[in-house]
Amino acid sequence: MFKRLFIFLIILLTYEPLLAQNNKISHSFNLTGGTFFIYNQVAFHYELLEERRYVHTFIQGGLSLGYNLWGEESITTPYARLGFLAGAKSHYFEAAAGAGLYIWSSDGPELLPSATVGYRYLNLDGRSIVRFGIGFPEAIYLGYGWRL
Secondary structure (H helix, E strand, O other), X not given: OHHHHHHHHHHHHOOHHHOOOOOEXXXXXXXXXXXXXXXXXXXXXXXXXXXXXXXXXXXXEEEEEXXXXXXXXXXXXXXXXXXXXXXXXXXXXXXEEEEEEEEEOOOOEEEEEEEEEEEEEEOOOOOEEEEEEEEEOOEEEEEXXXXX
């Protein structure tokens, strides 16, 4: 299983050279806050978006810092995901899946899946991005980002 996840992460890292040359590429940064009330976190990620005609694809890598109030432990999670956007104009459904290395303060690191499902608003005139949805490790999240 770890070999498959490692191969998946290598493919994610080499994704940009595999992109078609005719599609527009945009880069963005996003800051996200999330909560499950007993588990709170903040995440920062970089995203490479390939804008296609109907369904956009993206790769994102980031770092999530969280704290579990119930277990009184901190959680650090670097993660990488591959996802897609489907929608029209400024309104999109987003979904992404990948892997994260969950580093608990009381236990050792653990390789677990990482995923999000939500809504994304892309301001076509400007560079802002607003996101909300549910994910792991994000929990119920609200995020703001900007395109370069």
